[in-house]
Amino acid sequence: MLRDAATLLALALCILTYRTTLVAAISTTSVAPISNERAGWVITTDSAMPGNEATLVLDNNEGTFWHSAWFPDAPLPHWLNIDMGTQYLISGFSYTPRQDEETNGNIGMHSIEYSVDGNNWATAAQGTWANDNTAKLVNFQETLCRYVRLTATSEAGNRGPWSSAADIAISYDASYIAPAPQTRGQWGLTVNFPLVPVAVGLVYDTGEVLAWSSWNPSGFGGSPGGQTVTATYNPSTSLVSKALITDTHHDMFCPGISLDFNGRMIITGGNDAPRTSIYNPPGHGWISGPDMQIARGYQSSATLSNGWVFTIGGSWSGGIFQKNGEYYDPSANTWNMLNDADVTPMLTNDAGGLYRSDNHAWLFGWKNQAVFHAGPSTAMNWYTTTGSGGVTGAGNRLDSGDAMCGMAVMYDAVAGKILTMGGSRDYENAPAVSNTYVVTIDNVGTQAQTERVADMNSKRIFANAVGLPNGQVFVVGGQDYGSVFNDDSSIMYPELYTPSSQTWTVMAPMAVPRNYHSVAILMPDASVMVGGGGLCDGCSMNHYDGQLFNPPYLFTSSGAKATRPVIDSISADNVALGGSLTVTMNSAVTTFSIVRLGSATHTVNTDQRRIPLTPSSDGGNTYSITIPSDSGVALPGYWMLFAMDAAGVPSISKTIKIF
Structure with a gap:
């Protein structure tokens, strides 16, 4: 079970609330309540101190905790590997730091990975947690897997090469099916x-x-x-x-x-x-x-x-x-x-x-x-x-x-x-x-x-x-x-x-x-x-x-990742208003655009704006594009230059400065 009934209820209500909006318009799939039966799970780790074994993160008791070895110290990174015994469509991961008076081992930088077979891993989430004792709930897109791994690459307070956890929980849904990426994104x-x-x-x-x-x-x-x-x-x-x-x-x-x-x-x-x-x-x-x-x-x-x-x-x-x-x-x-x-x-x-x-x-x-x-x-x-x-x-x-x-x-x-x-x-x-x-x-x-x-x-x-x-x-x-x-x-x-x-x-x-x-x-x-x-x-x-x-x-029409055009080179990364750039591509493209770098807070992003650019070509994969001459339209500063092929697939951008 999850740590306690209150946590179970809160997480269930969150998940059910998330999925109520427009479900009828998108999918007729029923959504099962989330659950988390941990009794049959197997957990392993690279390092544990006697008395602070990895199995303690599954014992429904926040007064106990796993801790990596400190005598002698075991170097970072540290990992916890959970085998759930069968495949589930997981959608969330909860890490609770130790709840005693100490903070040694609070995990900072980390990754959460998943695997179907225990050999091939993919990353669901990555980042840095704050140095406090609050539970860290991580949500991600539904992913089918049997194995989940938490890897700690830093100690949140830089106190030493340690990692610890009082509780680990995984939420899953046995029935939800995500829309196809070719029409809905991913x-x-x-x-x-x-x-x-x-x-x-x-x-x-x-x-x-x-x-x-x-x-x-x-x-x-x-x-x-x-x-x-x-x-x-x-x-x-x-x-x-x-x-x-x-x-x-x-x-x-x-x-x-x-x-x-x-x-x-x-x-x-x-x-x-x-x-x-x-x-x-x-x-x-x-x-x-x-x-x-x-x-x-x-x-x-x-x-x-x-x-x-x-x-x-x-x-x-x-x-x-x-x-x-x-x-x-x-x-x-x-x-x-x-x-x-x-x-x-x-x-x-x-x-x-x-x-x-x-x-x-x-x-x-x-x-x-x-x-x-x-x-x-x-x-x-x-x-x-x-x-x-x-x-x-x-x-x-x-x-x-x-x-x-x-x-x-x-x-x-x-x-x-x-x-x-x-x-x-x-x-x-x-x-x-x-x-x-x-x-x-x-x-x-x-x-x-x-x-x-x-x-x-x-x-x-x-x-x-x-x-x-x-x-x-x-x-x-x-x-x-x-x-x-x-x-x-x-x-x-x-x-x-x-x-x-x-x-x-x-x-x-x-x-x-x-x-x-x-x-x-x-x-x-x-x-x-x-x-x-x-x-x-x-x-x-x-x-x-x-x-x-x-x-x-x-994505392609079949849902596979599209092959993206590549900008091999640009004639300059600084261009004057009204000036031109020569862009060499690895394959044919049809359109270009520039998008000014953005900023955002409270629904407002006054920096972003897009300018479509029509290229001329020498008949090969080299193109010329011209920047608008009015500084009120093409505000000087830094822009992302994108090229798009006939299917509308964009390249990774190159950054240019307009002056």
Whole structure:
């Protein structure tokens, strides 16, 4: 049995809740309650201290524990190998550290693997656990296996070459069948973080994901100020590293994020509402920027065509009052007020008042250092940043209404196309909507054109949207009724929007709810990292992990992994606006696109935008592509270059810098 009846009931309710949404539309397969009969399991290990044998992790007693040998010490890594005696479709793994007064052996870096025959192993999850005594529940996609192995590669507190565990449990489902990957995509590796990843940004020189929470890896309240817990995920090695940032004196929870022309992350406000912190990838270090003119939290920011960073709103932190626009000038390293960039036209009519109504603006840097504001208010606006700034109405999103905590993605910047979807009339305690609109912008100050297209299959608030290299938009997570720090009414089935047909397709279900404080970001290999949710210190809604989603374009019509085109070389990794690149491929391709590196927090990713590129060819596998000449369309900075073959299969990207 599981450790106790309460744990069994909690896990069962979680699994059953995860699978209720849209099950009838996707599968008629019945879902059996999860169980975990451990009496017949056989467990082995590489090392154990007499009196602390491996079998103690299965004895239903958290007062006992397995511990690797310490006299003499046995070097890391250490492993526990479980033979369940027969094959099961497993979906989760629980590790409980020792529960006495000691912490020696708490597992830090680790992997969880599975095998059908005990000889050939595959990885289900990998990452780093925090150094505490709380149970670590890892969910992953259903996987058929007989054997499960936990490998510890570090001790969480670096106290010695030890590993320990009070309890190990595995959850499984005997009947669930996952959808075919060729039509629904496929979920891959679970990445365990030592924090709840509430905010993320892509690092241009390594392809790593920088993630952070608050001063506390599991909560944000009672902040002592001046520090942020961060973690970095390296997709090449699957390693997760942890750091505590104190030198910028900034708790970066609930900030604005923008990537500047040099790929630096400009992180503003939040818990320490006036602060600016800058992450500088070449040295992977942090530096302090100047304080903003107005203290802000839950504001959005956007990089402009001249390199400035514009921000507006943000009454969640730093006081509740009219917070007009201002901009950061990286050259002068100063913040400057734009008193006539009036916040009033962009406010929603939220039940929470101004505290909520100026949050999470959908901002897009555009031509002539202007900003297009697409929502979440039903009213759209142009903000100008010359002189003292200004604001001009750009029309309404038809019948949208306010859509707080909805999403907006610029999926074709050349055509000025923005997809907006979801949200709610109020920040919380209100039903979500499934409304979807295509907003088309052109010259600054003109009215935006809006078209209502097919609604999403699910109503969503607190979801995330990611633009893909082929122009599709992937939407993941959220609830159909907004309730912060709550996984009720979770939408477990992502969706994929196809612009050519203006339709939505339901994707394979995920293993973990992704709601308030979740993130999603496009990776250089054209997969999507989805993670987080929670940060409510000790609550069951904290999700200390991420998972990689592989979209349908990575599979053949039979469901096998597609052979991907390969970019053999590019003529330069730096290209001027309006300039051309020569790209040599290993095989024929038909289209190219560039996608700007992204960042995400609280449903907002103002950095991501996609530009489709039409190549010319010499008749072989060498192609020429030309970058748009307008800096408001092709914002300078770092972009991922993708090539796609006739079947729509994308290459792994090459990173280029536009200047």
